[in-house]
Amino acid sequence: MATAELADNAPGNNARRSRVWTPFDLTAAAFLIAVAALVVIPIANLVRIALSGESDIWADLVAYVIPEALRVTVLLLAGVALVTAIVGTGAAWLVTAYRFPGRDTLSWMLALPLAFPTYIVAYVYVDFFDAFGPVQNVLHALTGWTPGAGSWYPNIRSLPGAVFVFSVVLYPYVFLAARAMFQTQSACLFEVARTLGATRIMLARHVALPLARPALAVGLSLALMETLNDIGASEYLGVRTLTLSIFTTWLNRSSLPGAAQIACVMLVAVAALLALERYGRRDKRFHLVLRRSQPPAPIVLTGRAGALACAVCALPVLLGFALPAASLAHEVFARGLIAGFDPDLVRHTLSTILLAAVATLAALVLGFGAVIAARLIRRPWTGAALMLAGLGYAVPGTVLALALLSPLVAIDEGLNVVSRALTGAGVGLVVAGSGAAIVIAYVVRFLAIATGSAQAGLARVSTHVDDAARTLGEKPGGVMRLIHIPLARPALGGAALLVFVDCLKELPATLLLRPLNVETLSTYIYQFATRGNFEEGALAALLIVAAGIVPVIRMARYSDLALMPEAAPE
């Protein structure tokens, strides 16, 4: 049997010919299906809710709500895509292709805004730019003039304001992905291009950028999914996105089915976009198999050029991190939040970190396990299963939480039946009413990061290596243990940090699913924010940032990062 398997594992005919299912294959397939089911079940429930509804509301939604919401959403996403792409790839190109004063520090500081939840930065910037904020106060002190409505002074509570806020927080996704790609690009290509007379601009445009496209796609899709997930910042800034419409349809029209219908449309649109992007680079191979490839030697910038590069890279850090952090720190002192320290914050910080850590571990085990399983069993359907497992990221947190509720309660009801039969007493809601619900929601939502990273990390390990190991008599489990996991470790580390930070910041699903008496730092801040008093939560906001900052710095210092795109298999 081993012989038959080996023959079938020959390169070039993976997944094409049927072969014998070994018990290991069956276990791996079951595992992969279970992971995909974890994401598919809530989505199926969402579809069920959408179909259960009356259709009269749909006519109203199509007539009055969706066109405008769609227009705003498309503009917001386009704006965020454009700005994060320019800032993210621009900064990544500068820190990899050049050497200038402050470059080493900026190269990790550029990732710092990731530690901030978007809606907090939205509140900070409204306070900063709006009437009675420092900017207008200074303006008034200098000129005696206060901007009224309709003056040239930009209104932060607007679509362009939202593009600004989302972009300064989310560009690091693009930055990290692009930087990882630029760093692993081979010097040879650049040298060849240069010998052929290419200028620096031409190098960036015709060599570096096309090669970075998959990375750009991954970074951008992460940034855009985060934008789509948001409710807090959009509402506060007066930007009526589709996600916000889902929310108001559900609450004000009391129509969960109507909300689910919009959510489904959105999910289809997102899936289609992702598929389109993948289709766009279907025949391209983006990785280089040059042996001993070295990153290009950076060009040294001194004097004015060096200072300019430094300033350009410092600006996003300033806007996305330093300024919001300073503003929150100012509120902490101005309001005496340290002297009047809320002792509950210790408990909330621990809850937050604990939930995030457990969810991260689970997401990694499931995500990497699923990818390795798919790789080992090599069947055509495994790609589809992995794609489904990554769909949770395209469902906004609130919708995901609503869709998860009834499957979780169904599990509890099953447990209660068993428990009553065995002990005569029910156990209550042990899943839906405990931290497990939040952990499951986090895993479903962020599994895409784990599977994406695993695919990226493992794509660079040729399946020939697996085959060689098998020929030498290693069992599939051994291949996983001895080859896949060690080689994917950098990707594993990067994914862990990213999932952890995202869990720390997660708000909408946590809000709806958390057990009695449990708060995370995010929900703690939110209760002040809903009352228009977010500054009271400034200390908690800094605690989220503090908890997230170490992972973010570690992530930024990894040269070989999670966000590497899934390259086409060799």
Add this chain to the structure above:
Amino acid sequence: MINRTLLTTLCALALATPAFAQGEVNVYSYREHKLIQPLLDAFTKDTGIKVNVISASSGLEQRIKTEGVNSPADVLLTVDIARLQEAVDSGITQSIKSPVLDKAVAQQYRDPAGNWYGLAMRARVVYASKERVAQNAITYDELSDPKWKGKICIRSGQHMYNNALFAAYLAKHGEAKTEEWLRGIKANLAQKPSGGDREVARDIAAGKCDIGLGNTYYWALMNDKEADRKPWAAATKVILPTFQGGGTHVNLSGVAFAKHAPHKDNAVKLVEWLVGEHAQHMYADVNYEYPLLSEIKVNPTIAGYGTLKADALPLSEIAKNKKAAANLVDKVGFDN
């Protein structure tokens, strides 16, 4: 200390609150945690009953409904009449007979069947520039008067506070007139709806607009408690508007009894306590709401707005018209 906290946290996360424990009551709350917590702490101190809380800004009815018979929820605290009615309509409440509650809460502020009770009230009022607005009385109808063109600020028309006001107008005047009224207000807006009620005061103080809508307690909080926002309150005054031939629009903070409440007796005790003198004083002076217990005085800052003449429209009418109001807001593109 850290160890114990960690242990408690672990337990809280790992275990659902046992549905059968004694001396507890489980509260699902739309009230912000920090606002309701002082009340609940005082309740625990008075009665020895431990209160467990989940607070959220949406979705709690859905959660209780889905949790079904195993739901740990005893009561649902809301800040909006429509939510109370919706809880009843979705079948997640039960009726309670309590002479104490029936005596304390006036008939128009409770469910005839006893599924829900009001606890305190807030009014939706006009914040106006002290400098630029001379009048001290206004009707809601007047908000659509072209004389306010470019002078009104407001938060999203889909926010529940505005939604309830629009629903009340709709109940009184019918769809066609409400649509016209909303179009009129929309035409008068100085900027797209955004921010919260405090931003209305901020924008007026900054000169972006002259009047706007806000809840009664926000102005009082800015004026009395928030030094950095005191200038916003100082630049504005509060006018209690009225419907033509009616009173001022009010909304309820209220409570509904969950159908599968595992601690029903404690739930009743809690609600009876919330309409008692101690709690009603706190509603008046900590939360700046209008207490429902007639013996309790409103806070002096709130009293400074003038005497509240609450509109007589039954609150159930507001709940009934909520969806239609939401639809009209979208139809006239109020938030666009």
